[in-house]
Amino acid sequence: MKVPFNLPLIDEAVVGEMQDTLLRTTWLTSGPKVKAFEQELLKQTNAKQILCVNSWNSGTSLMLKWWGIEPGDEVIIPAYTYAATGICPLNLGATVKIVDVGTDFNIDVAKIKEAITEKTKAIIPVDLGGLPCDYAAIHQLIESPEIKALFKPANEKQEKLGRILVIGDAAHSIGATYEGKQSGSITDLAVFSFHSVKNITTGEGGAICFNLPAPFDNEEVHKYVKTFALYGQTKNAFEKNQVGKWRYDIIYQGMKCNMPDICATIGLAQIRTYESVLLPRRKEIYSLYYQGFANHSWAELPIYHTTEKTSSCHLFPLRIKGISEDTRNKIIQQISEMGIGVNVHYVPLPMLTLYKNMGFDIADYPVAYDNYSREISLPIYTTLKNEQIAHVIKNVIHICEEVLQLNKVAV
Numbered sequence: 073m074k075v076p077f078n079l080p081l082i083d084e085a086v087v088g089e090m091q092d093t094l095l096r097t098t099w100l101t102s103g104p105k106v107k108a109f110e111q112e113l114l115k116q117t118n119a120k121q122i123l124c125v126n127s128w129n130s131g132t133s134l135m136l137k138w139w140g141i142e143p144g145d146e147v148i149i150p151a152y153t154y155a156a157t158g159i160c161p162l163n164l165g166a167t168v169k170i171v172d173v174g175t176d177f178n179i180d181v182a183k184i185k186e187a188i189t190e191k192t193k194a195i196i197p198v199d200l201g202g203l204p205c206d207y208a209a210i211h212q213l214i215e216s217p218e219i220k221a222l223f224k225p226a227n228e229k230q231e232k233l234g235r236i237l238v239i240g241d242a243a244h245s246i247g248a249t250y251e252g253k254q255s256g257s258i259t260d261l262a263v264f265s266f267h268s269v270k271n272i273t274t275g276e277g278g279a280i281c282f283n284l285p286a287p288f289d290n291e292e293v294h295k296y297v298k299t300f301a302l303y304g305q306t307k308n309a310f311e312k313n314q315v316g317k318w319r320y321d322i323i324y325q326g327m328k329c330n331m332p333d334i335c336a337t338i339g340l341a342q343i344r345t346y347e348s349v350l351l352p353r354r355k356e357i358y359s360l361y362y363q364g365f366a367n368h369s370w371a372e373l374p375i376y377h378t379t380e381k382t383s384s385c386h387l388f389p390l391r392i393k394g395i396s397e398d399t400r401n402k403i404i405q406q407i408s409e410m411g412i413g414v415n416v417h418y419v420p421l422p423m424l425t426l427y428k429n430m431g432f433d434i435a436d437y438p439v440a441y442d443n444y445s446r447e448i449s450l451p452i453y454t455t456l457k458n459e460q461i462a463h464v465i466k467n468v469i470h471i472c473e474e475v476l477q478l479n480k481v482a483v
């Protein structure tokens with residue numbers, strides 16, 4: 073039995089919606105499908121405003137640019153994430169301050185505190201695997217008089233907020249909740265990714281959620297960013313295409329990162345059943361893995377709910393207690409040879425050449441390294457069948473116990 077690591081959901085609903093786009097609306101770039109998808113996202117998240125874009129990277133870059141991030145500024149990010157989290161601020165010339173994470177894989181708030189300087193302008197916490205970060209503690213920290221006193225606003229927006237901005241990397245966490253709030257409505261700004269492997273996909277895509285506190289006007293900021301995201305043009309092609317609406321202006325030197333309808337079509341079909349079918353299925357897969365590994369003390373299972381949090385169950389990052397990186401690699405090799413797709417999420421940033429060349433050293437990130445060295449991500453996606461899950465559990469248990477036994481003999 074082959075079990076791919078990940079498959080995007082392409083079901084009847086997606087095919088039907090795509091037929092509608094190709095045969096009825098016949099509109100491919102940003103238009104009615106993006107608008108409908110944004111409406112669904114607003115319902116899903118309770119964010120004040122939503123703007124769909126063509127990737128998480130575009131959304132985060134747009135918002136860091138809007139915030140005025142420039143060379144000399146510092147942005148705090150966790151060591152345990154996908155490389156994108158750091159590349160966005162780096163591309164704007166900012167310095168990244170990488171901090172260690174906790175055993176729940178999420179950014180360690182005590183480490184954020186140590187990393188804050190008077191140059192710190194933003195924090196990008198990552199809801200790893202779909203589990204929200206400790207946002208109450210993060211907010212308490214950045215709102216504390218001592219930390220606020222360090223903040224040096226460099227423009228009108230920064231003066232208005234008067235503190236460090238929080239941009240949630242919510243690439244994994246659509247559908248997750250924190251203290252009853254939906255992911256996308258928890259932080260000042262949050263950005264989803266709809267890349268092909270994510271819980272909801274548009275092939276490539278992303279969305280910015282706006283929840284800036286007063287006196288910011290989220291509608292106004294949304295309008296600005298929407299215009300900026302399409303060359304600074306006052307109307308998109310769909311709006312210009314309406315009778316008598318041809319005249320447009322270019323009011324900013326903008327970027328080009330709007331989401332096309334052809335992509336939104338897929339996300340629109342998926343999000344309609346996300347809360348009722350797709351997300352519950354992910355939770356079901358989690359509980360099947362939990363049951364499967366319950367009696368195996370070497371298996372350390374990922375947290376997916378606490379009193380404040382529920383996860384969107386994007387990844388299933390299994391850890392094996394007490395093993396080395398080499399043993400983990402050996403286990404992965406054997407599982408892969410069985411035709412079961414597994415992965416590691418993630419190689420910590422300080423282990424990647426780009427960041428190593430900047431002087432980061434994994435020795436300074438012991439928890440990130442420990443999480444990484446013992447981690448194996450198991451398949452989790454909505455079309456995964458129960459037989460496949462049982463097959464994964466059986467083989468992972470068999471291989472792990474065999475390898476662990478071998479190690480014992482070798483010692």
Ligand SMILES: *Cc1c(COP(=O)(O)O)cnc(C)c1O
Nearest residue numbers: 127128129154156243265267277
């Ligand atoms: C996928 C991912 C991103 C990047 O998303 P894109 O849409 O590909 O730009 C950023 N952060 C995390 C944690 C991710 O998993």
